[in-house]
Amino acid sequence: MAVGWSKDGAVQDQIDATVEAAVELAKSRLPAGESRAHCEECEAAIPEAxxxxxxxxxxxxxxxxxxxxxxxxxxxxxxxxxxDSQLK
Incomplete structure (x- = not known):
């Protein structure tokens, strides 16, 4: 059971951590390296554009x-x- 007060800026720290985690996740999903000529899933040709x-x-x-x-x-x-992150 939580008791007492949270430190000043705790909510902002949580918001910052959530945003930072989302940015890192997005960066990790960005493709890198050379593009493939054909799709990995269906083998369809990927347009040059x-x-x-x-x-x-x-x-x-x-x-x-x-x-x-x-x-x-x-x-x-x-x-x-x-x-707290589950409260909306």
Whole structure:
């Protein structure tokens, strides 16, 4: 059971930590390296314009959209474990 007061700026520290974690997650998902000519999932050709616009691309537009839907669904769960982060 928690007792007492939290230190000044505790809420802001939690907000900062949440934003920092989201930024790091986004950076980790950015593709890197040389783009593939064919999609890793369906083997469809990836257009040259897409490969130039997004270096390190590995999926065609359709497969990338499906992957992002799955990632978004998984991100809806609060995994931080802090009681305060679950209050909305």
């Amino acid at each position: 897409r490969r130039k616009a997004l270096p390190g691309v590995r999926y065609c537009v359709a497969c990338q959209a499906e992957l992002e839907k799955k990632l978004k669904a998984a991100a809806l769960y609060n995994r931080r474990g802090s009681k």
